Amino acid sequence: xxxxxxxxxxxxxxxxxxxxxxxxxxxxxxxxIVIGLSDVTADEGWADCAARLRTSGARLxxxxxxxxxxxxxxxxxxxxEHAFVDVPAIVQRWxxxxxxAPLVVxxxxxxxxxxxxxxxxxxxxxxxxxxxxxxxxxxxxxPQVLRVHRLLQHLGREAGVQQLSEEIKxxxxxxxxxxxxxxxxxxxxxxxxxxxxxxxxxxxxxELHRWLAIMLINSADGRxxxxxxxxxxxxxxxxxxxxxxxxxxxxxxxxxxxxxxSMLGVxxxxxxxxxxxxxxxxEPALQALLESRGPWRPHLELALLLERHxxxxxxxxxxxxxxxxxxxxxxxxxWAWAAASTADLRG
Numbered sequence: 001x002x003x004x005x006x007x008x009x010x011x012x013x014x015x016x017x018x019x020x021x022x023x024x025x026x027x028x029x030x031x032x033i034v035i036g037l038s039d040v041t042a043d044e045g046w047a048d049c050a051a052r053l054r055t056s057g058a059r060l061x062x063x064x065x066x067x068x069x070x071x072x073x074x075x076x077x078x079x080x081e082h083a084f085v086d087v088p089a090i091v092q093r094w095x096x097x098x099x100x101a102p103l104v105v106x107x108x109x110x111x112x113x114x115x116x117x118x119x120x121x122x123x124x125x126x127x128x129x130x131x132x133x134x135x136x137x138x139x140x141x142x143p144q145v146l147r148v149h150r151l152l153q154h155l156g157r158e159a160g161v162q163q164l165s166e167e168i169k170x171x172x173x174x175x176x177x178x179x180x181x182x183x184x185x186x187x188x189x190x191x192x193x194x195x196x197x198x199x200x201x202x203x204x205x206x207e208l209h210r211w212l213a214i215m216l217i218n219s220a221d222g223r224x225x226x227x228x229x230x231x232x233x234x235x236x237x238x239x240x241x242x243x244x245x246x247x248x249x250x251x252x253x254x255x256x257x258x259x260x261x262s263m264l265g266v267x268x269x270x271x272x273x274x275x276x277x278x279x280x281x282x283e284p285a286l287q288a289l290l291e292s293r294g295p296w297r298p299h300l301e302l303a304l305l306l307e308r309h310x311x312x313x314x315x316x317x318x319x320x321x322x323x324x325x326x327x328x329x330x331x332x333x334x335w336a337w338a339a340a341s342t343a344d345l346r347g
Contacts, residue, residue: 003332005032007339012126014038014076014106017062020049029056034124036076036104037062046070061104074102074123079113087113091120111225111266118224129225129232129307131266145219145268147171152212152278155205164208165196174215181211210253213260213279214341217267227342233263235331235338236303242330243299246321251282255299258285262300306331 001011014036019025035053040046040062047070050060054073061074063081077094079085087108094103108114108127117125141149151167168174175196182199183192193199200208217233237259244252261279265272273290287294298317305314311324318324 001033002028002030004335005030007336008032009339010034010124012036012104012106012124017046020046020053025049026052026056029053029058031057033058034074034104035060036106040064061102072101074104077103077105077117077122078107079105079109079117079127080107085109085113087116088120091117091122095121111229115224125225129229129266131269141268141270142219144171144173145216147174148212148216148219149278152209152216152280155209155212156278156280161197161200164200168196168200177215178211206253210256213257217260217263219268229263229267231335231338231342232307233260233267234341235334236260236262236307238337239303239306239331239334240299242334243302243321243327246326246330247299254282254285255296257281258288258296258300259303261285262289302327303331 001013004011010032012034015038017037017039020037035058037060050070053060059073061072061076063076063078075094075098077090079087079090082090087105091103091105102123103121105114105117105122105125106127108117108125110127111129111131114125114127114129147167147170151164154164154167168178178196178199179193181187182202183189187202189202193202203211214234217230223229237256240255240259241252244255249255257279258281261276261281262272264275268275276286276289281289284294284296288296288300298320302314302317302321305311305317306327311328314327315324318327321327321330
């Protein structure tokens with residue numbers, strides 16, 4: 001949680017109320033740590049513990065109303081505690097009962113429920129970042145996504161520089177972003193890149209494909225959870241590439257695209273098979289994504305375990321990648337890189 005908070009994000013966890021009595025706990029707190037509590041007691045000792053944590057920068061919240069003068073920093077709403085999960089109705093009822101109190105909604109069963117909570121007025125929400133199993137209606141693709149789709153298809157068909165540059169130039173925002181990227185320190189051009197044709201020649205087809213895949217996930221702007229989804233996709237992609245290098249795989253850059261592709265169905269609100277079609281992924285990537293098998297699947301499974309905070313379950317599969325400590329180190333670097341990259345994409 002400290003590592004997450006130090007990147008400028010909020011770090012949320014749920015703890016039992018009696019955990020606050022740990023003498024060393026205040027030393028671990030920092031601004032940005034948010035703790036949801038269960039089994040809140042009302043005695044004076046607990047109130048003193050809560051005060052010390054708040055002084056250290058933490059924010060505390062709970063759902064019940066203990067007989068204490070300590071007021072929560074937010075109200076905690078657990079969706080699984082409600083018999084009928086009508087997310088907007090639950091959030092609106094809590095807002096009516098506790099007007100003005102910030103709401104943190106947890107245990108959303110899907111990205112759809114999570115975004116419904118945010119739209120209904122929750123300040124923050126957490127839960128499964130996957131699409132609803134019963135949501136079979138694909139959303140129409142916005143124009144910027146269609147443009148990137150066409151470019152990826154042109155690349156797959158070995159289109160020439162002129163055709164690629166004309167397609168890019170038809171989108172002012174895409175033109176600006178590609179020129180900015182080509183002139184960035186990450187590319188390290190020896191002279192200023194002034195045209196799209198120069199940028200394409202400088203990057204080459206493989207790097208242009210990677211950049212377009214990143215632009216594809218950036219097309220989900222406008223949704224309540226857009227930034228979180230984009231950051232997860234970038235962190236997963238970076239981690240998978242790092243795991244592939246650690247494992248000695250001959251094509252580690254392909255794992256970066258695998259990580260991005262694994263989030264496209266949720267990001268673009270369509271079936272995964274359709275979302276990844278223009279990427280023309282290699283067979284091991286398709287096996288990992290669509291059939292949950294193949295030589296690339298263990299890398300993805302390990303990343304998913306870490307995202308779900310199942311470090312204990314990840315210990316055995318992590319042995320193939322240098323052990324759990326090494327894998328956690330790679331994951332920390334991946335999340336830090338993703339946070340910086342997400343901010344840069346919004347430029």
